[in-house]
Structures are given as C-alpha cells and as structure tokens.
Amino acid sequence: MKNIKERLDPGLVEALEATKESGLPLDLDNDLHGGRQIMHQVAISAVETAASIKEIERKEYQISCKNEDYKIPLYLYRPVGDTKMLPVIYWTHGGGLITGEVKQDEYLLKSFSKSFNCVVVAVAYRLAPEHRFPTALEDCYLGLQWVFDSATELNIDQKRIAIAGASAGGGLTAALAQLVRDRNEFEYPLIYQLLMYPMLDDRNIHPASDDAEDTFIWTRANNLFGWSAYLGQQPGTENTPVYASASRMGNLEKLPPAMILVGGIDLFVSESITYARRLNDAGVPTELHVYPGGIHGYETLAPDIRISQGFTAALYSGLKNALKK
Numbered sequence: 001m002k003n004i005k006e007r008l009d010p011g012l013v014e015a016l017e018a019t020k021e022s023g024l025p026l027d028l029d030n031d032l033h034g035g036r037q038i039m040h041q042v043a044i045s046a047v048e049t050a051a052s053i054k055e056i057e058r059k060e061y062q063i064s065c066k067n068e069d070y071k072i073p074l075y076l077y078r079p080v081g082d083t084k085m086l087p088v089i090y091w092t093h094g095g096g097l098i099t100g101e102v103k104q105d106e107y108l109l110k111s112f113s114k115s116f117n118c119v120v121v122a123v124a125y126r127l128a129p130e131h132r133f134p135t136a137l138e139d140c141y142l143g144l145q146w147v148f149d150s151a152t153e154l155n156i157d158q159k160r161i162a163i164a165g166a167s168a169g170g171g172l173t174a175a176l177a178q179l180v181r182d183r184n185e186f187e188y189p190l191i192y193q194l195l196m197y198p199m200l201d202d203r204n205i206h207p208a209s210d211d212a213e214d215t216f217i218w219t220r221a222n223n224l225f226g227w228s229a230y231l232g233q234q235p236g237t238e239n240t241p242v243y244a245s246a247s248r249m250g251n252l253e254k255l256p257p258a259m260i261l262v263g264g265i266d267l268f269v270s271e272s273i274t275y276a277r278r279l280n281d282a283g284v285p286t287e288l289h290v291y292p293g294g295i296h297g298y299e300t301l302a303p304d305i306r307i308s309q310g311f312t313a314a315l316y317s318g319l320k321n322a323l324k325k
Helices: 010-022 032-050 102-116 135-149 168-183 220-231 269-281 306-323
Strands: 056-064 071-079 086-092 119-123 156-166 192-196 258-263 286-291
Touching (some): 010 032, 010 306, 032 102, 056 102, 056 135, 086 306, 102 306, 135 156, 156 168, 156 306, 168 192, 192 306, 258 269, 258 306, 269 286
Parallel strands (some): 086 119, 258 286
Antiparallel strands (some): 071 119
C-alpha cells in the first residue's frame, strides 16, 4: 500500500504547503487558545470573502436554554426581499468539538442560501472542554426546535428542513438526526442529513505509529484531545454515552436520507464508510462519496482541482434534490 504522502492528490501539494503559514495543522492539546485564535482568523477571512455575495442578508438571534441562564446564538441567512415560504438548511460548524465558530463558514452558508433560494440557520453551540457532552448536542437540538417553533415568524416550510454539518459538525448532525427521531417532538420529519467528512466515532483515537501514518490537517492527536475534552473521560471505552458518538447508536432505522462526503486519506474515511454502510443496511437512503487523495477539508484548500469540483458538484446536487418540492 502506498504511504499517505504518495496517495495525496497532486493538486493538493501546493495548497497543503501554504497551510503551514497559517499555523496548520493545529496543535490543540498543547495550545487550545492558540488554535482557537487561528480559527477565529479563518472566520474573519470568510466573512470578508462572503461580503461579495450581496443578495443574502444575515440576522442574529438569541434563544434561551431550558433551566439555564444562557442564550444560544443563531445566525439566519436569507435571500434579500424574498417573502415566499422557503425551505431550511440547519447548519452545524466544525472544529473538533473544541474550536470553530459559525462565521468560518459564512461564504458557504451564503452560497447555500443563494443557490437553493432557502433559509440557512447556523447554531453557535458551546465548545468543550468548558462545556462537555451533552451541551453541544443539546444546543443544536434547542436551535432546531426554535426553527420549527418559529416557522410562521420566519416564513419557512416545516416540511422541508434539512440538517447539515462538516467535521465535528457532521458528527453532531448525525447525532442530532438520531435525537430528533428518538424524542419525536417535531410535527414533521427531517428531510435530509448532509454529513461532510463527519467526526462520528470516539474509538478512532489511536496514535500514529510506524505502520499507521498520521493524517493531514486534522491529526490523530487532535482527534484524541477533541473527544477527550467533549466526553470528559477517556474516549473509546464502553462508557461512552449514547448520542455522544453517532457511530455508537445501535439502531439507525428511520433516520433521514443521508449523503456522506469524505476524502480517501481523511482520518475520518473509515468511520464514514462504515456509517454509510450501516445506514444503508438499516434501510436509510444513503449516498456515499469517497474522493481518492482527498484530505480533511481539502475542497476549501484547493477548490479548483478535479476532486474538489466533484465534491462540490455532489454536495450541491444532493441539497438541491432534497430541498425541492
């Protein structure tokens, strides 16, 4: 088998080298504050880039937590001047459960809203280790509940709500789909779950060794630290709570149709393939895309290369089909 460097798509070599100047890969277990600062700079750049999309407005909301003196920030993106009842994409950002913010994805979220003529709602869930499981997932759930409850005010279609997320946000999205199914509190089922290189399995925490090379961008050390911070205990044991790690759920029946996209040398490729197979075996319509030579988040590092174009085309096609009437 080729080593990981030999399997890297040639179009990513230059882009990967450029990431070193911005401090990637992050060394979160040794410098979480520094990693968060780097991610904040990514968010600032994303907002500046997204300013070119003039037709989409952003509004900010604060929703109250149950039995807590805390308000969860939500960001809503909508086509300017559109008064029709629109479908919704409910978005959860990445960052390993310990970093990241909504605005790092602002360009993507505005693009979704413009491309699909839809409302996008993104939740700013609380991060570990300050807030351990189940805080982030419950924040996501409360945000989604607010979307359903505010349908009239927001002029959105409750029958066309899809959930989506990337990396840790993809893992939270998968767990959110499970929680929504099991609590059964919403009038209409979710229509779709989009999982972009999702962080699904707390058992994927083994360190790199001579016969298990490390991965690019999101490292094994970061993954171990992220899961440990989120769980508040050693990951990969039998004590992981239900819903904390989406892959731990035994019953995957009656979940929303799914699309999973991941690079072939992403740390999360094996768990993504396994979860897609299990969804399919459970009777859930599931589309899986694995891109040879792709690393974690590669489609943003080199958007013009072939595998990035394939990733984006599949992503937009899946959402377009899901949101149509």
